[in-house]
Amino acid sequence: MQLSYDLHNHSTASDGALCPSQLVETAAAAGVRVLALTDHDTTDGIVEAGRAAQELGVILIPGVEISVTWSKMTIHVLGLNLDIGCEALQQGLAGLREFRIWRAVEIGERLERHGIKDALAGARSFSSGGLISRTHFARYLVQIGAASDERKVFSHFLVQGKPGHVAGKWANLEDAVAWIHAAGGQAVIAHPARYKMTRTKLRSLLRRFVELGGEGIEVISGSHNRDDARLMAAHARDFGLLASAGSDFHAPENAWIQHGRLPALPADCRPIWQDWVLPDKAYNAAGC
Ligand code: AMP
Ligand code: MN
Ligand code: MN
Ligand code: MN
Numbered sequence: 001m002q003l004s005y006d007l008h009n010h011s012t013a014s015d016g017a018l019c020p021s022q023l024v025e026t027a028a029a030a031g032v033r034v035l036a037l038t039d040h041d042t043t044d045g046i047v048e049a050g051r052a053a054q055e056l057g058v059i060l061i062p063g064v065e066i067s068v069t070w071s072k073m074t075i076h077v078l079g080l081n082l083d084i085g086c087e088a089l090q091q092g093l094a095g096l097r098e099f100r101i102w103r104a105v106e107i108g109e110r111l112e113r114h115g116i117k118d119a120l121a122g123a124r125s126f127s128s129g130g131l132i133s134r135t136h137f138a139r140y141l142v143q144i145g146a147a148s149d150e151r152k153v154f155s156h157f158l159v160q161g162k163p164g165h166v167a168g169k170w171a172n173l174e175d176a177v178a179w180i181h182a183a184g185g186q187a188v189i190a191h192p193a194r195y196k197m198t199r200t201k202l203r204s205l206l207r208r209f210v211e212l213g214g215e216g217i218e219v220i221s222g223s224h225n226r227d228d229a230r231l232m233a234a235h236a237r238d239f240g241l242l243a244s245a246g247s248d249f250h251a252p253e254n255a256w257i258q259h260g261r262l263p264a265l266p267a268d269c270r271p272i273w274q275d276w277v278l279p280d281k282a283y284n285a286a287g288c
Helices: 020-029 046-056 087-113 119-125 134-143 150-158 173-182 199-211 226-239 280-285
Strands: 034-037 059-070 073-080 186-189 216-221 242-246
Touching: 020 034, 020 046, 034 046, 046 059, 059 087, 059 173, 073 173, 073 216, 073 242, 087 119, 087 134, 087 173, 119 134, 134 150, 173 186, 173 199, 186 199, 186 242, 199 226, 216 226, 226 242
Parallel strands: 034 059, 186 216, 216 242
Antiparallel strands: 059 073, 073 186
């Protein structure tokens, strides 16, 4: 029996709706055997998730999703299999969280000028005391009826050209990859089809990423349809990148792909986990 991998998930440590142990329970119940917790710009949920995973026979892969500014665009780079005690990684992530605090205040002020009161406090009330994401603003704006769902909040208020937009000033690609490598991890370009880049632009990103020693690209993602997956598998092959698979789970009610039900990687992909040595208990739990 093949192990079921889901290598991209969020908890309340960033903008997920479930706390780390609930996330692991939900994933375990759905049949996931190898689960990466990849919160935005923090590893704060990893210890709790690891404890729950131990109890449930799930292999927890310590990860993170780093916000990066590349060529004036925001992209996301996953770090998988990290030593979360790594100083260089933690210092880098701390800098990104500082920017998030400044940006949250700025978003709150801009929305205030647009007639939406107390958005910062409202976003905080959804953030479980962890970092603040635009998702928390979106949840608050839905609560007060400023839009009917989170997607609409983004498109009406939070993206470029809209009243609450603040440009990202995230990590350099070089730095993000270096922090992941310093922590002994593998770097993976997250959900490449989401960036809506031209083919030329995406290939220049992948070329640079490979130059920097980046290891992988998400082929199977909650944000990818079948054609996206096929295209990303071809890019993986062209650039000699390993392929990853993750749902990008945030909340049960709007999971793009249910835990444990990710499509298989295309046959010609080399999985990011090809050289991972996993503890025996994962195989035992999977009945192998
Ligand atoms: P941030 O990192 O705080 O700028 O927030 C980015 C997060 O917002 C992403 O990780 C998604 O979870 C969420 N997000 C981005 N765009 C959308 C959208 N159009 N609809 C719903 N959620 C979105
Ligand atoms: Mn998110
Ligand atoms: Mn992302
Ligand atoms: Mn994500």
